[in-house]
Amino acid sequence: xxxxxxxxxxxxxxxxxxxxxxxxxxxxxxxxxxxxxxxxxxxxxxxxxxxxxxxxxxxxxxxxxxxxxxxxxxxxxxxxxxxxxxxxxxxxxxxxxxxxxxxxxxxxxxxxxxxxxxxxxxxxxxxxxxxxxxxxxxxxxxxxxxxxxxxxxxxxxxxxxxxxxxxxxxxxxxxxxxxxxxxxxxxxxxxxxxxxxxxxxxxxxxxxxxxxxxxxxxxxxxxxxxxxxxxxxxxxxxxxxxxxxxxxxxxxxxxxxx
Numbered sequence: 352x353x354x355x356x357x358x359x360x361x362x363x364x365x366x367x368x369x370x371x372x373x374x375x376x377x378x379x380x381x382x383x384x385x386x387x388x389x390x391x392x393x394x395x396x397x398x399x400x401x402x403x404x405x406x407x408x409x410x411x412x413x414x415x416x417x418x419x420x421x422x423x424x425x426x427x428x429x430x431x432x433x434x435x436x437x438x439x440x441x442x443x444x445x446x447x448x449x450x451x452x453x454x455x456x457x458x459x460x461x462x463x464x465x466x467x468x469x470x471x472x473x474x475x476x477x478x479x480x481x482x483x484x485x486x487x488x489x490x491x492x493x494x495x496x497x498x499x500x501x502x503x504x505x506x507x508x509x510x511x512x513x514x515x516x517x518x519x520x521x522x523x524x525x526x527x528x529x530x531x532x533x534x535x536x537x538x539x540x541x542x543x544x545x546x547x548x549x550x551x552x553x554x555x556x557x558x559x560x561x562x563x564x565x566x567x568x569x570x571x572x573x574x575x576x577x578x579x580x581x582x583x584x585x586x587x588x589x590x591x592x593x594x595x596x597x598x599x600x601x602x603x604x605x606x607x608x609x
Contacts (some may be wrong), residue, residue: 354456354478356447356520358559359392361385364524365411366561367481369393370404370453370475377401377454381473381482382522384411386418399423405430406471406484408437412522431462434469445471453489463510465503467491474513480562481513485522489563490546492574493531494605500598504577511575517548526550526560535602536573537582543571573600 355371365384368403369392372378379402380389393400400423405413415452416439420426429451432444445451447462451473458473461488486503487510495503510519530547537543546567550560569575576582577596583589586603587594 354475354480356480356562357392357396357398358520358561359388360524361388361415361590362411362561364521366505366520366524367392367398368520368597369398370399370456370480370482371396371398372456373453375454377456379404379453380419381520382406382412382484383415383419386415386422389415390422393423400426402426404451404453404473405438405441405484406472406482406486406522407467408433408434409485412484413439431460431469431471433462434467437469443567461509463506465495465506466497466542468497472510474517479514479516480518480520481510482520483510485488487519487568487572488521488523488529488550489503489519489526489560489568490533490543490550490572491525491604492572492601495601500601501594501602504594504597507574509570511565513565515564515569517565518562519552519564520562524559524561526563527554532604533571533573535607536603537571537579538575538585539581540558540576543573546571546584 357369361384370379378398412482427442430438451458461472467551468521
């Protein structure tokens with residue numbers, strides 16, 4: 352069995368993500384930024400939706416839920432138990448370690464607080480794919496709207512510890528803008544410089560920069576490299592602990608104009 356993943360742009364820079372399990376024909380949408388666009392793509396592919404996997408409560412990730420439920424009456428809506436009070440009505444509320452079956456495929460729920468307190472990711476272990484919403488981005492990470500910077504840093508460490516070959520699908524196409532910032536805080540990283548050029552080439556051709564991998568992010572994403580001496584030096588914080596470096600980096604990114 353091999354999952355098929357289709358990604359396409361919704362709204363401005365959100366990804367529509369369809370996860371199709373061919374054995375039983377089950378298909379999940381990861382989040383619901385635009386119900387019409389997602390439903391149309393699912394129907395075009397002959398993949399009627401059986402599941403909607405919500406990562407967090409922000410409007411650009413849930414606002415298409417009602418439209419999808421109307422188009423696919425048997426679709427099961429799944430989301431975080433901790434956020435059930437502010438998510439669309441759930442058919443199943445899940446927590447850390449719970450297993451979500453999409454046909455024959457199985458996803459383990461990872462609680463990833465930081466961007467929001469109730470954020471979760473879906474990790475298809477056997478297929479080596481993780482859907483991280485707005486927690487980890489290619490060459491970046493989400494803004495910290497709820498909780499603490501330290502909580503977000505620890506969440507990113509959890510994701511960074513997944514097997515290196517794991518494919519990472521994020522909620523937005525932000526890589527090129529993230530690369531510009533990354534080069535300001537990790538300028539001596541040859542892997543990052545090479546990747547920034549690859550990203551620029553992909554975007555020039557109108558090609559998506561995702562999926563990425565855990566190994567590639569560990570090598571090039573500065574938010575996963577806050578303990579590296581070259582990064583702390585470039586941040587003007589030699590010898591500082593990882594928590595302080597991460598907080599300063601995230602604040603600097605908040606004010607960065609790409």
